Amino acid sequence: MPRSFLVKKYFAKQKPNYSELEKFSKYVVSPQTSLLRDQVGARLVWDLSVLPTLYLPASQTEPSATTGPLDLSSPSSLSSNASSSGEEDEGRTSDPPSPEPVHTYGPRQRMKCTGVMAHISPPEEEEERETPATASRPAFLCKHCPKEYTSLGALKMHIRSHTLPCVCTTCGKAFSRPWLLRGHIRTHTGERPFSCPHCNRAFADRSNLRAHLQTHAEVKKYQCGVCSRTFSRMSLLQKHSSSGCCSTSV
DNA sequence: CTGGGGAGGGGGCCC
């Protein structure tokens, strides 16, 4: 079942009762959010009246993890090396071939918005708060959430994730960026411009093709540090780890 | 439980 199907239930004429969202722990806590669980659970303040009146996509209500489930060392050591393996990208890929295609476990730290949103001014006024710039601290703070940026451009880009200016004319779903909307529109049109060179299966999204290509690889991208088994996805490796193989890690 | 597809988000880089 495509997620778009799930999303469409939000397309009621009226705004959903967003305050209900707090009731659903899935929006606050997931197995991957253990590190933030208490923090998010305690701080979540959904001032949703400030959101676009369309609706709030479920994904936007998920203040998910900023870290993986495990305490992993040096997240950047992998993220910088997680480019395509060479065979998989039919589009522009300027990344140099990775000298070590198999990862050991260690996701990049992501800085997802925690969903703490409050007291937002009208969209055009939602300017950055400039803080006294110091050598060690970002200068721009998001007014909608605790995130900080070192450049105005980065902040403005981030703010789009709150304002969601790109709206699908077919279903009304809103997105932060035009290319996200274009990708979404493919779910309506059925267009699948990315095809697998091995099995000719087509995908609407390049990332999904990339993930699919891992299934053809003998040595997959994510490797268990304990048993050296490789997996095509981080989630599979995480499941593998949590199911016992790597119980001594963490 | 595992593997995989669909959908989507965010940061960084390039133009």
Add this chain to the structure above:
DNA sequence: AGGGCCCCCTCCCCA
């Protein structure tokens, strides 16, 4: 400086 594109990642769901 800003927009577009790419990559990586996550989550959900299903077989």
